Amino acid sequence: MEQLSGGDMLLRALADEGVECIFGYPGGAALHIYDAIFRQDRVHHVLVRHEQAATHAADAYSRSTGLTGTCLVTSGPGATNAITGIATAYMDSIPMVVISGQVASDRIGEDAFQETDMVGVSRPIVKHSYLVKDPAQIPAIIKKAYYLAASGRPGPVVVDIPKDMTAQGKLFDYHYPETVRLRSYNPATRGHAGQIKKAMQLMLAAKRPIIYAGGGVIQGNASAPLTALAQKLNVPVTNTLMGLGAYPGDDKQFLGMLGMHGMVEANFAMHNADVIFAIGARFDDRVTNATEKFCPGAKIVHVDIDPASISKTVQADVPIVGPVDSVLNDMLQILDELKQTMDTEALSVWWAQINEWREKHGILVKPRYDTTSEAIKPQEVISALYEVTNGEAYITSDVGQHQMFAAQYYPFKYPRRWINSGGLGTMGFGLPAAMGVQYAHRDAVVACVTGEGSIQMCIQELSTCTQYHLPIKIICLNNQALGMVKQWQDMNYGGRHSESLYEESLPDFIKLAEAYGHVGVRISQRAELKDKLTEVFAMKDRVVFVDIQVDTKEHVYPMLIPHNDPSGANGSMRDMFLSKTERT
């Protein structure tokens, strides 16, 4: 058997696991590992400029490919800098392995230089974690880490490795296990046949059905069976913020995103439905509004790989625990066997109603913002971006108004094209995420839709883009403010803009981009929007920072009215603000 040091075993195990690339940043406790990286050529390494960016890049690499992302950081500050990214991946159930250096095992607990209890600090935001205590265990632990990260409900796994575990000199037998079994971990592999049949019967008997599909459908690679089922039944589909792309956004059965800033037609359809088929979604508070007023007449089928997601906030009538793809395929099969069809008459009444809502309120049917304004509207920027990229780009985003506009105005046709931090809402995610996506898809068009606030949280990564030739396009909707904060202050705090403005302190983003060796383009006239964007995307091999001066007063609508709003009907999914002056 081959004999290797701990550090060499780690790299060999990663290569044997199929890891193509690590996003990372070196430091004392990780130096043996970094030396092992230098002495092999199967696993590539991307040197970021901040560990937070390493985690977001690895996370987005995973989101866009379906593979497990990998990052590597040193102990102490390296490890704590990774925390935001680990929490981001955890909230959105993204498979990721984070390898952290740790002080030598005989130093642990002594407050040694750069010592942080990484397993302890990360505990509430990981699926699982390991502290390596014996170098011989490294291959087995790596195998388990990747298995846990990707199976069941995916999530980040931390492997904390004390420095002495990877030291050179001491050699161990290297063997990479082919399979792994954990007696304490057995995620469901099939849904319950009886429940699946019950669910289908409920759907077939429905008069006003809707499919509410979330990020789990994307993570579970179930877009194809979901689309097939929805189209076979001719049932309307809505996606969560995390689920966009799970169902083709340009299909007529698609009602758009639901929830807080969802489409009126999607939220109305939910509220009026008699059967809600929820799949890979978790009835998040940004979707349901007040749970006690949630969809009063609906029976709920809930399919999820994670039993703890079912009946957590909203009680399910037909719970099904299982992988979404196998459950959907079972359903398609049962549908053939049942020889029962939908009540087409009821369904056509339902569709007529939905189309009426869509005609009246749909923001893609016709613009609901002021099209006569002089200022560039952020919404029209996204529409132009859609046109210029043929709706085919990978779009990452940060957090704020720009994120919601992107979700509303860029109908995603395919899964894994919309990459955003939905659960944690992490500003700073967009740029490093775009790097991870571009690294995985070298020839693809990758754009980061961001705000002048968010982009400054990981702006240093412009340098990483230079080093690794990652020609992403940064679409900065510059509204001169922490826009989403300002919107809430306008709506709920009497327009007092407490600390949401920068007082002329913003950098010149064009010069900044140029300083990093990139191209900067400023767009400040409506008339030049589409032409300039076309030019930007023609610069295929350059990073382009597009600083777009948008209307500073725009709010994101529609918006659910929270249940304590004093101005009128509130709290349910049909209660929405449509503009600064109108409501449903």
Place this chain on the structure above:
Amino acid sequence: MKRIISVLVENEPGALSRVVGLFSQRGYNIETLTVAPTEDSTLSRLTITTVGSDHVIEQITKHLNKIVDVVKLVDLTEGAHIERELMLIKVRATGSQRAEVKRCVDIFRGQIVDVTASVYTVQLVGHSDKLDAFFQAVGEASILEVVRSGVTGIARGEKVLSL
């Protein structure tokens, strides 16, 4: 309602903190917690008593099951079960109180496990309610120190919690 949840976990460092962390992280309460290795050295057994609505208890058991180190668990309160708690209690025992305390200990079938001129140390095992009752009977004024083990329990009959 009070529940007693018995949990078999991998005897790994960190397993206990994952379980305890779950309760604090999600705002569930732990009334008592006992932990010890089992006859199988790779496993530890935890007994947790907690209170919550059926919905909360369902969430607790689901989330416990999700912890990778948790091998198996059972809610003992769902079936017939035996629950026991051990209490060691130091009671002032001087003058006429000495006989009084001794009588009380006999009634509750406790044992005096240590004696000084002025203090009895009493050991009492039983249902938590019984320990509470003893407390009342002796009177708070004469109690010097109390330590309770927390509840441990097992199902009645042939049901066993094992792999």
